[in-house]
Amino acid sequence: MQSGLPENMLSLTNVSAVYMGSILALRNVSLSVPRGSMIALLGPNGSGKTTTLKTISNLLSLDRGRVTKGSIVYEGKPIHGASPAQLVQNGIVQVLEGRRCFLGLTVDENLAVAANNTRNTDHRIVSGAEEIYAFFPSLARQRRKKVEMLSGGEQQMVAIGRALLAQPKLLLLDEPSMGLAPKLVSQIFETIRNLNRTLGLTILVAEQNASVALKHSDYGYILNNGSVTGGGEVAELLESEEVKYSYLGQPPDKAQRQGNDLSATNWMT
């Protein structure tokens, strides 16, 4: 590992995963998440971002998927095969793609589901629903409304608030920007970064919007076709031609391309 990184909270080593026994979704994915960091997982549609997160939270098991090889070590212990509910109790909590709030339940009830089902007492990061409402005042005004009445941005707040009440140590966020207006996307990422800093919460966020994700993260990994094809500190990634070209919409600069290719600066090795 590169020097200067704190202890890893999570590391995946050569993890491969399949859906329905045969459809290969991840191939030899290795990545590590240092404690207290915010890591961005970038890549186009279908590159394996969601599968990577679900492999960690083992929600993969609910999608007829499973890990075929490799190891996942969380807090020094292998977690392969643990049930999703057990992993939540151990502090791995995922906010699913598309928010997935309980639409027919009120905001209060959405939060209560998480609070009621969390048994761990050793790592409480938020005291209760009131603290969530303090983070998101616009939710407080609508706490008795059904979530289906809320806007997309507010639903994302509910989803994040709900996840926080499950008392995570490691928060996995899947495409928090999905379907939100650009201004809201920045706000959501600022909020997430704020949670990372003020609560010391370790965060792994999968995101297609590379510029906003990199702006608010410490490190980034790039997934393509189920494999990690690059990764590095945010500053490095923002300078790399592959990222500029593929994710930030900047035209390739042929002169620079030779010397500053991403694979040449792969920090993982």
Place this chain on the structure above:
Amino acid sequence: MFEDFQFFVEVLISGLLTGILYSLVAIGFVLIYKASNVFNFAQGAMVLFAATTLVGISGFGLNIWFSALLTIPVMALLAYLVEILILRRMVNSTPISMFMATIGLSFVLLGLTQLIWGSGVHLLEFGLPSGQFIVGDVFINQFDLSVAAICAILVAGLVIFFQHTKVGLSLRAVAEDHQAAVSVGVSLSKVWVIVWFIAGIVCLVTGMVWGAKLGVQPALNLIALKALPVIVLGGLTSIPGAIVGGLIIGASEKLFEVFLGSAFGGATESWVPYVVAILFLLVKPSGLFGSTQIGRI
């Protein structure tokens, strides 16, 4: 003319009260479908199993209500076994595989019931009144009315449980979105055991009232078929739908039989509900109260 109307009301009320019996069976389907996305073909077998177990226990000379109380832990055990032996192992499988599994469960339960308690017809008598009483000029069957009261108590109990307890909230969350519920720490296996247990209690109540009406016999298994049109009508995901659907089916089959049945050669009650259901499917496939997905991106 007035007497005709009075007769109509009598038939209607009797139909509605029978409909409540259908609602009871349908509620069992809805509970399990909502929480585990399983269309439980074994619902009828569970009703028979519960009723026969109750009669069997009371056969040891115990009071009928006390026997019912003793049947409750048996239904809990059944729910637990279903979770361990079927649901847990099939968590990754398609709805059709789950459906097949419940067909298997249905056969196992029917076999088990007959193996333990035999296949005879047993009387079940727990003191529901059987006379008639008169409101205005309309005769109402007291038995049917007591069944309606029992159903109301059961539904009220379910509503309180689902709306006002922590476990009930978790169950509703699972019904809304399995995966999201799991993602914040809800244990699916726990929820499944609880839901199958509650459905087991509903089956017990259903078995008691149907058993008191028809006797406890293997044919009780077939009342599940009566619930199918109710579910089509009310929607597979709604308890109010199950109740209203049951009332509509009960009333329409009785009215049709009494007023038009002779034109169709009688015994129309066995097919009218299905015709109503099919007509309904053409107009509103998700049922009266079924969930139509409203997407927001």
